[in-house]
Amino acid sequence: MVKFNRMFKRSLTKLSDDSLIAFHPGYYVRRYLDTQGMKQSELAKRLNVSEKVVSNLVHGKINLTDELAEGLALVFGTSTALWINLNRIYFEKKRKIEIQFKIKKRLANKQDIVQNTQ
Known part of the structure; x- marks a missing residue:
């Protein structure tokens, strides 16, 4: 029997198989936080959301809403x-x-x- 864990790898922020990979937007948020040395709590304050919301986003447990996208754009200086x-x-x-x-x-x-x- 074929082992599917080799064909289909999943973390909460990254989903992949042999030829495709999908990164949840939380993956990029986490990378930015790490690069800037910013804590999730600081981002939560800047976004005016709870730390739980930021944590869930960073770990791919929630989908990115339009409101969060607008906040991230303001905080990170993107669109x-x-x-x-x-x-x-x-x-x-x-x-x-x-x-x-x-x-x-x-x-x-x-x-x-x-x-x-x-």
Whole structure:
């Protein structure tokens, strides 16, 4: 039987298979915080949200809202469009990865059936 953990790797901020990788916008927020030496609590204050919201975003547990995208743009000196596009690209790639995973799983199941009938 094929091991799917090799074909489909998932963390909360990164989803990948052999040919695609999708980064949750929280991945970029975390990288920025690390680079700037900023704590999540400081970002939460600047965004006027709870630390829990920032933590959940950084760990990919919540989706990026338009309001958060606007706040991140103000705090980081970027555009709102950047964050909206990062979010859109994440969901597009995530969907493609999940489709590829389902196809690979079906093919592996068929191979198992063929091997078991021989």
